[in-house]
Amino acid sequence: MGKRTRDDFTWSQNTDTIAIHSMLEYTGKAGMSLVDVMGYTAHAFRIIIDREAVEVGSYSAFDWPLHHTEQLQNLGFTVQTAGRxxxxxxxxxxLEEALGFIQDSLDKGVPALGWDLFIPEWGVIYGYDDEKKTLRCRDARKDGELPYEKLGRGEATELYVLAITGSFPVDKRSMLKGALKLAVKHARRQCLGHERGNYRNGLAAYDAWIEAFTKRTVDPFGNGVNTGKVWDTREFAAQFLLELSRNWEGSSLQDGRLRTLAGEAAERYAAVAERLGEMRDMFPFPHGGEPNADAQAERALTLLREAKAAETSGVTLLERMLELLE
Incomplete structure (x- = not known):
């Protein structure tokens, strides 16, 4: 079994959280680590999988405005979104409405989040030039200028932008409680809506993944993308919980218990990350290996069942942490 080899937590394959982290650097939450942003937004605990083929868009099959608003509210921010x-x-x-509130945000010195700026992923909009009618944007593909009229007319031809509009005080305990609520809800309840027929979130996503491998209907590219993204989140989950177990302040019995539970949960999520790390090596991005070849599929099924068992145990520990904070 491969070891957890991740020791650099300054980057992530999950681009909406990367973009949110970049935006926060221009707010009162500047200096928050990417580990904390992944943890306190509960993105570290997200998993969505298409049960037919592990389709490439699985990771983005959620209600973006609702989900990102919940994440940023948990960190103490109000937001405005356009599109979906x-x-x-x-x-x-x-387009005019979206450009208006992007410019309002930039005039206050805070970048905005955008989708499909140069590639169908999330990125940041950090400047504009009204004379040239261009936005300054950065995503996983490039850092450059985007003409106003190209916003929402990229590869995916859909508009989605988010800007922070205000902030309110929130303490670490409230943030942790909110994050654990979001994480447990995602794990236990299907939150994707009826229009997302083949997608499953949380613990049920492992069953969806197992179903696709059992039927040998896995799309190599989609599986490669999603394996990399879910592995990445679980590495962050393990690290976030490990840091909580070491650094959570408070001298009460409850605080001590919280640190102990966080340490136990960190071990469970590290076990998940280890299994998914082996899968990521088997099915590397972008070509994705041979997920439907019998030997690889059977190995993947073993790893996914072990990952689901470890995560199920991890979620139970998150629920016990949440009980301490209620």
């Missing part, structure tokens, strides 16, 4: 995942290009009025 619908594969419909924006109307001129929708």
């Amino acid at each position: 995942p619908n594969h419909i290009p924006p109307t001129p009025a929708e």
Whole structure:
């Protein structure tokens, strides 16, 4: 079994959280580590998988405005969003509205989050030039200028932007309680809506993944993308919980118990990350290996069942942590 080899937590394959972390550097939460942002937004505990083929868009099959608003509210921010995942290009009025609040945010010195700026992933919009009618944007593909009229008309032809509009005080205990609530809800309840027929979130996502491998209907590229992203989140989950177990302040019995439970949960999520790390090596991005070849599929099924067992145990520990904070 491969070891956890991750020791650099300054980058992530999950680009919405990377973008949110970049935005926070221009707010009162500047200096928050990426580990803390992944943990306190509960993104570290997210998993969504398509049961037919582990389709490439699985990781983004959620209600973006709702989910990102919940994440940022848990960190103490109010937000404004325009657009959503619908594969419909924006109307001129929708584009004008989005540009208006991007500019408002940038005028206050805070970048905005955008989707499909240069590639169908999330990135940051950090500047604009009204004379040239361009935005300055950065995503996983490039850092450069995007003409106003190209916003929402990229590869995915859909508009989605988010800007921070204000902040309110929130303490670490409230943030942890909120994050654990989001994590447990994601693990236990299907939150994707009826239009997301083949997608499953949380613990049920492992069953969906197992189903696709059992049927040998796995898309190599989609599986490679999603394996890398879920492995990445679980590495962050393990690290976030490990840091909580070491650094959580408080001298009460309850605080001591919280640190102990966080340490135990960190071990469970490290076990998940280890299994998914082996899968990531078997099915590397971008070509994805041969997930439907019998030997690889059977090995993947073993790893996924072990990962699900470890995560199920981990979620129970998160629930016990949440009880201490209630």
